[in-house]
Amino acid sequence: MPTKAQRGEIVLKRIFTVFIICIVFLSTGTQIFAEQNEWTSVTDLTKTIDRVNLLAIDGKIYSIGGHDQNKFYDTIDVYDPEAKTWTQKGKLPAVRGTVNAAVYDGKIYIVGGEPINNKLDIYDPLKNEWTQGKSFPNDVAGYAAQFVNGKLLVIGGFTKYTDSSDKVYEYDPSTNIWTEKAHLSTPRRYTTSVLVNGKVYVIGGINELKGMLSSIEEYDPQNNTWTTKSPMSTPRMGLASAVLNNEIYAIGGNTATDKISGPGTAEVEKYNPKTDTWSKVTSMPTARGFLSAVSLNNSIYVAGGSNKSVYFSVFEKYTPGDDGTSPSQPGEPGTSQPDNPVGDRAIMVVTLTTGLEKEFDLSMKEVNDFISWYEGKQAGSGSASYAINKHDNNKGPFSSRKDYMLFDRILTFEVSEYTK
Template structure:
């Protein structure tokens, strides 16, 4: 009997440990709170830091810019917006933050240089706008949907070219939507959820191909909502929170999280957020997703929560796995990656397909304005001398082109 008791004690300890390990691997954790309780804030990442822009509480909109350092877990105030602002979808390109319109309703285009801490104005958006989605694609800013009156969802899509400071109308959404969200994967933009004047809350998703200037309807998420947010990890889109009542902008809200795989056009569930909220914002950084602020009915939040998937944002390293950034029709389990620098120098690496795909994911993310400025490539068998490892740090703005040649061992 004593031996049996010891066995069950060990078994219980084993399962407790296993449960704890799983919770640590796939979990939501609390980071340092925002400096105030707000919703309608916008998050972006620049050079490994998270910028929180503007926001709104029960009484007013804000003009603050706060910067979060994930290493020190501290917020620092950095300047102010030119005007109080909320309900925007800020976007980053070449180290600059672009903010269009927003609440209070306006059509301004403000451009913030994060290095000089200076603002300048671009050509205003063609009309007043807020509650839209925005993404940089191939060096141009897409502004999608939104509203200019609270019961007037838009299907309009405009493209801004920073090099010419001009706006151009593009193909419209098939469904007008406001308080929507978007994500960029493999050069295509996905616009998700929102609200529509005749259809109410939306669960639909539309894919935009900038090469053809066409929208395609994809498989909908399970729960219609607006005031939601999205972030990308490993070329999969995590759709987070949102409001679940069509007639109430700020609540009630959900803690639900769904994940969309563009390659397979399928959805799967993800552990819910600790705090149910809508009109929130999220970004991905260092294989994790950070979610800030939001509201639920009359409650406003300063919570700043981090989601870390069990595989740290990567799927199994098998060729052709739909969750990874695989090249079309992979033909091997390894590849020679040749990177040509702007100086004309070529650097060659013998890598696994997974390592190549991770590099491509970083490059495409940086092209879209997210992620770190450098990427470390393990030199593996090219190590020389008495070193345990050697890494080559590639700088995004020093890369001219790269070539991938796949093979099997």
């Protein structure tokens, strides 16, 4: 295992070399990688709908509630990517739209929504049963929501159609208690969010003073702080978001500043949290807002939406190609570039919610397998624990020793690659 000084030297060498490579690419203007990103149409939803919510659980996609003209739905439909079919799974306790449901321990948590209410409903897909948690502190819809370290964050939203909230609340399923957390820097409704490496990113939306928002805020749950990051190029609300390879995709949305009902956009932008930079991505085939998106099997699925009061049942799939900007596997940006000096091993440091740090010297395959498990569990599928082989740390008369990581105990993890 390399010493800390050696690891520092490795990181510095890598940064310097990548800097040199970037200068050469930018100065020559040479395009080394062909654009292969692709959108395809898959089986349409069972109805034309917007304000629907997509979730991935155990390799399948759940479509929850939604809205068409003046009608809200109480349906739950499930898409099987292998069979390419939609089937009705069950029904919500009441009609509901404009929610941002979240998954934890295989269960779906839904707060508020339209028609505006403050209910917390919890759905168990295996039992096809609903239970209720403690109601949200006030009525809410149009918010963002994420589970972080086993607790549900509900961010922003509105209680009536003329206001936007900067409030953030955290729900603990083990105690059934809501706690107010640090407020957003900018109040926002009709916003979206994702979770990347233990931090929450809230993107776009609208508020009454600033209109459409292009801003993005990053939440650090360990410090309970919000930080404003580089904005999107286009202000929009009612957009969707998803994560591939630790990069954030901001998809579609409405761009008009004077009306909620449109027009929609097909624009897609990609954000790299490590470099705090945005780049353009191939646009969707269908321009729309109030849509929903979810990542599954290295693709992004986008469903429904509306454009100037026209509602869609379209269900489109984005598969990233190698344009030289996205990693081919989860990990550090640029790992798809053959000239980038990437090591074959890495020091992975896992920080637990207790503050304890665990360090492992692993092959890159082992690191990527761990990240794939983590992202799968984050999306609602996979086992609750993951075994990491301790290898050279295997002391004593044992044939093997493994450290079992519990998903809801992981705060962050850091990967520093090196060549042995």
